[in-house]
Amino acid sequence: MKEKEKKIIEAGISLFAKKGYSSTSIQEIVDSCGMSKGAFYLYFKSKESLLLAAFKYQFQSIQFTLDSLLTKDLTPREMFIAQLEMQFNQIHKNKDFIIMLTREQTIPLNPEIEEFIRKINHEMGSSYQTSLLNMYGDKKIDHYFYDLNMILQGIVQAYIKLVIFDKVNIDFHKLSVFILKRIDDLVTGFTQSTEEPILTNDFVNKMSELYPEPTKEDIIRQIKIAKNKGEHEDIIVTLDVLIEEIEMDAPRIPVIQGMLGNLKDEPTLQYLKTMIETFFNRVKD
Template structure:
């Protein structure tokens, strides 16, 4: 996206938060940006189209920051809490804009908005799943989806306090709190033998197959990166596993055997857990 379009988006966010989406005209946006109304339409087909790009801009900015943390040399627990903190901060920074959306119910119902919201929702499901597997590994295999949904509910509870009540919370602390709550929930499943209601099979009926294809792509990239850093028997294990999961018809027995080897290395237990859950091994 060009700099002028980004400038229009950023200025429109301020106007929408101040005046509301419905009450803000294209002419006012153009005036605020120092451009003509005609120039506005060179960048955006309509005000509704602009609103969709506002959502995209906000979401992609937050996603970039989260991805930057993912590439840092941090342990899985620290990555997750930092990513939660960033999400809390980004939402709080745009509180007035979000309140405007809620009060006005300003989101126009159309296929583009609907697709965007689905994309964001499915990405959130998979984000929690991946991070929990990275932290707990095989121990959370069967319950990962249920634990992730419970944590999303806790997260939303804090968000409601921040957005609706304007609560002043320590984002770093509540992010750590959420992970501690996850510890208790995971331990509960381990100690009681309780079976989750939300299973992999259930979620397969919710999330389209192409989103799982993206999950496989991420695992392949992670294996390839680990392979180039490893040596000896570990490198052989990673190479065989990587070759196997890229086949048209991967052999579950071969994958399972390589995962058993991989799980002997503590730093790769999370990745092994992701692969086990993906193939339901």
């Protein structure tokens, strides 16, 4: 991203948070940057396209911060707590912008913005699913993982609303540990339960059709995340080969299929394996 583009986005985020989207003009944005309108239109065709860029900039900033934790030597439980704590901190840091998005009724939710919001929700859900598998993959509750994820998302969203809209001081580390312990309680209950799950594989597959399809960049990022978590050298080598192959202008499908075969016995990598298979089936079609 070019420096001028970044400067316009940051000015837009600041003014949207202070004044609201509708009350902020392009002229005010460029004035705060010391630029001309012509410079603005070199990067953005409208204020609406700047809003989408602001969405992406905020999310990518949070994403980058969360990804930075993956280089640390943490257990799955420590990683989950750290990621959840950082998520709350980032949301609190940007809450004025989020409040503006929530309260202002005139914000244009065009298909591109709506699709990006669905993508954010899907990526967060996938991240939670990976964390749950890493922490509880040995508890023999495979058929309950989707329900566990949905309950976790509901708990987190309820506390996020509290962080954003209520003027309360919350210790985010303490809150993250508290949430994890409540998930422990749920897992204990699931290990003793004979009930049928609400969210089956078929239901989740149908729901996934509503989410934007991953891009090549999304897939490479997920492979790199998995590589940072990898403990076995053969899996790390497999992931390296996948990155190298997918980044090619013309990836060789047989090579990718061969590498994916090496992941079939890795429970925490099944979501990634399915994502890659789906992407290349779509490209092939």
